Amino acid sequence: MVNLFKRLHKLKSILEVRTGTGAAIFPTLQTATKEFPPITRLHLTYAQKIYGGHQGARHFWRRVLPRLKYHNPHVPITVSPTTEQEGPAALTVYFHERLSSTAPGISGPKPVTDKYAPQPVGEEKSAVIDLKNLNYEEIWRRVQASTGAESYVPNVQDEEDLKKVADVKARGPGDRARNLAMRQAKRDQERMLAEARGEVESSKSG
Template identity: 55%
Template sequence: MVNLFKRLRKLQTILQVKIGTGAAIFPNPTSATKEFPAVTRLHLTFANKINGGHRGARHFWRNCLPRLKYHNPGVGMTVKRIDDQNGPSALTIYFAEKAGSAATAVANEKKVTDSLAPAPEANEDSVVLDLKNRTDKEIFDRLQIMTNAKTVNATPEDVEMAKKWAAIEAKSGPDRERVKSIRQAKKDQERMLAMARGEVDKDQV
């Protein structure tokens, strides 16, 4: 049973990075167009604490970035966390050759610079997306518009596994409480026996 739960836990971990917000595939050299060139890499900068508008970037880092990396293993992704809460909360997107008009237009909605992001290579172009006061879902939605990343939908097998894990989680709550109550009852019984033998002062109960 223990091995079964270990396997299920591993499957759940894989499932968490396989589906959900951020599960999408960027254009690559074979699927790229002039408007949506291949994405070569991403760089994310945000503050260590969530105040000052950095909450969304932090959630994007935790939830979306692992899924993007899972589905785009060839795209480099770097992260810089800073102590300055007034510093940038930004996502720099690097394109092969020149960024398309959609990426430029979205980036120009709220112009921001990130001096901590690596400079583009000679064959790259980059745009910077301001992430402050935006949720991780809003960030990902804009990223999709800018890159034309294609959402990866859950397979029937993924859906079935998600349902099974949800059922296990729903059952595990009452099971944990039951085990906890059994352990507490055992402790109470041991204490009462110790009291009967005069090993415990009644005032300590």
């Protein structure tokens, strides 16, 4: 049973990276379109503490970036956590040769600059998304809208694994109660045996 739970925990960890918000594939040189050029890299800047509008950017780093990296291993992703609560919470998206047709509209109401983001190199063009006071789901919607990233569609095996993990999770409370009852019964049995041995020893000494 322990090995089963270990295997399911490992499976759950893999599925959490393969599926969910941010599980998507960026355009490459082979898949790019006129509207969405290839993505060359990303840079995220946010303050280490969540107040001042940085909470969503921090959650984006924790929940979304691992999935993006999993599905786009060829796209470098750098992160600059800072101590500047009044500083930028920003995501810089780097495009090959030109911006996407939607990139100019996703920066936010006011242009934002990020001194921590690397400068574009060679033919790169960059767009900066202001992340302050946005939750991570909205941040991802803006990233996807500006990059044309294609959402990963879970395959049959993924669906089966997700169902398996969900079933185990649903059974969890009952399984835990049964395990507790089994452990308690074992302790009770050991206590009774110890008491019985004690009585035998007492009768022998008497």
